[in-house]
Amino acid sequence: MHLPEGLSLGGQPVLGPTDLSLEGGRVTALLGPSGSGKSTLLRLAAGLLAVPAGGSVTKLAGRVAYMAQQDLLVPWRDVLGNVTMGAHLRGQAPDLARARALLAEVGLAEADALKSPAQLSGGMRQRVALARTLMEDRPIVLMDEPFSAVDAPTRHRMQSLAARLLARRTVLLVTHDPLEALRLADRILVLGGRPATASEVPVPAGAPPRAAGDPALLAAQAALLERLAEAVS
Template sequence: MPTAASLPVGDAPPGIVVKDLALRYGRQTIFENLNLEIRSGEFIALLGASGVGKSSLLKIIAGLATPSAGSVIGSDGKPLAGRIAYMGQQDLLYPWLNVRQNVTLGARLRGEKTDDAWADHLLEQVGLAGRDTLLPSALSGGMRQRAAIARTLYERRPIVLMDEPFSALDALTRAKVQDLAAELLTKCTALLITHDPLEACRLGRHLIVLAGHPATLGEPITLDGLPPRAPDNPQVLQSQGRLLRMLTELHQ
């Protein structure tokens, strides 16, 4: 049965270096002179109000959007292209493909042999075992999002970028899939956008808030111990409260 060891091994995953990044739309500046370094193998949770620029930053790092200025590169000095698995806010499942075909889409587009054992493992872990032949139209919104999460994890890339990947899940399923993501991403460099302080504290090594106009990155909150952390972990509860205070004060 595939496990976390099925992810890339050997060389450490590259970190991410964001340098002097700017994004402008006409006269509106979303952010400017933005600098961020995510070290190899770290899991960063990014929080902030809707519209502040979190998703735009993630898309620029993923190579899906072009900044007005600045650069994004791997900590090894190489481009990040081809080394990223990205999951946006929407599931973006192809309606004419069944669940399995959607999960293994990347491999099939690259002309690679699909790893059915790995797909089966992921589908079981996200609660979609036995539903692999269903079309997206037969799935609930939460099930579609779980299929999209499985598709992202199937890629086994050293860098994983996720934009609110658990937002449509009920509380119990969310906790289970958070646990799965924490297990499978232990060998990856990961950046997660979330509006949920508890989620950030369960999964993130460093928690960072993006706020302001133009937006700037606050000082990170660092948590000890390996994720997933228990919801009643004293450090999680304390950090969750600190994050809530920060977010409330920033948006009063």
């Protein structure tokens, strides 16, 4: 993504001059204050926003799966129907065996496949959303605060699950949570300033998902919190 003049929305500058590339097969986490343009960058990458004049974004159509902050399960389809929603919308025959296998991968029982979303807990709904994302089998996955709607223990488990199931895919993860970024990311970018620009911060050694109690990770979390506080000010 190359935005030499940045990006304005509604006449207000949101992003300053931006150059963003994703490392193949690795997780890039994007943090910053509310309104700093994180979701805007994600939508640009997904092709959901028009690229400003003079800018360029690599076209990713057909190669991207998108996981939003909300689970976005439709109430009129059961769990299996939600996981196979992409095939349904494309008019294709869904691979039900693969859908059931993915539901098992995210820790849902065979009986859960026939439940309605209203019968699921928040954590179960997020696992269905993750299975639906994986069902698309795309090499690039864009995630917009995908686990923020669940409690802390469930979030911790979902992070570990995502790290395992998304291994070797190219992931752009938008998050407000420094610990989440430090556990999951191979690379961390922080947006700050008005208009916002991105700066890179170091990540602890070791492969994701990193242990939340690792002293090096906890020290990095404190430093990243300070960095985010500076971005706000």
